[in-house]
Amino acid sequence: MSERNYRAAIVGTGGIAHAHAEALLGSGGRASLVAVADTDAGRAGDFAAKFGVARSYGGAEQLLREEELDVVHLCTPPQSHAPLAIACLEAGVTALVEKPPTLSLAEFDALIEAERRSTAHVATVLQHRFGAGAVRLRRLAAAGELGRPLLATCATQWYRDEDYYAVPWRGTWESEGGGPTMGHGIHQFDLLLSVLGPWSEVTAVAARRARSVDTEDVSMALVTFESGAAATVVNSVVSPRQTSELRFDYERGTVEVAHLYGYTDDDWTVTPAPGHDDLSALWAAGRAGGSSGHSGWLAAVLDALDQGEAPPVTAGDARRTMEFIAALYASAFTGERVRSGQITADSPFATRMDGTGTPWEKVRNP
Structure with a gap:
């Protein structure tokens, strides 16, 4: 100590x-x-x-x-x-x-x-980067015990009603910076990025489906990574059955976690691919107590x-996640695929996450 x-x-x-x-x-x-x-x-x-x-x-x-x-x-x-x-x-x-x-x-x-x-x-x-399950997953992946990453799914499907958005700073680009992509799903897809490493391209949609806010209330993205892996990312505040889920499909097995606002080791499961039963033992050997909380x-x-x-998460670490958010919005609001590094200082999506404006705002103010 x-x-x-x-x-x-x-x-x-x-x-x-x-x-x-x-x-x-x-x-x-x-x-x-x-x-x-x-x-x-x-x-x-x-x-x-x-x-x-x-x-x-x-x-x-x-x-x-x-x-x-x-x-x-x-x-x-x-x-x-x-x-x-x-x-x-x-x-x-x-x-x-x-x-x-x-x-x-x-x-x-x-x-x-x-x-x-x-x-x-x-x-x-x-803080979700620091739970025992996430630490163990990154260690096993780095050691090559899981084989190549192939596919991942990441979902933050939460429910926030109109009373939640009655707080003045919520639901606006000027005070919150974005909707569930910015303020809710960030925990899950930051953990996804910390496991899978540098992302390459994002193709996304974002929409305002149910809440009377300026920002989106749902978004979805298809992401490719430098490793060759592909992932889907879903962020929502309109989902009555709330869940936070991550699934990683590697050559030698599937690793999953399902929770809501914080996980323990009991929330993780491992499914070995045929011929790789030793993966269960490798995972069990690192089991630990505690949760993915602030402690x-x-x-x-x-x-x-x-x-x-x-201290973690460093400025460099966080910037990669922030660039991912900006790229998701840029893709959603322009209809274009956005590559890593494409959002430079002169891009409207560098200075505001809504960039050139949202489709729903353009309808209101044609």
């Missing part, structure tokens, strides 16, 4: 901040939650009292000015992620940013530039900081 104790703060004390606080309190003394901040000072005070935090502030500026911090957990609505992360980096404090990290690829590139100028780091909170992710962050390294 590291002898260092990292001084941490949380900015934004809404629902997801509770998971961050619990992870910090459960870190075994590796990190301490010393302060919180929220534009709603009363909510910040209530949150601080609940988790035994000594100090609360009415904003991040005062927090950064008055506290000596190692890391700040950014749990605010998406439109404030980039400016707050840049403020942390300029103060020499590592920023751990909830998903989506920025509203656009251009904003994310500005974040990368800020990191280059700083002694600190920025990392995106994509495992935080442990990986602290391990990296102990080694003087950038």
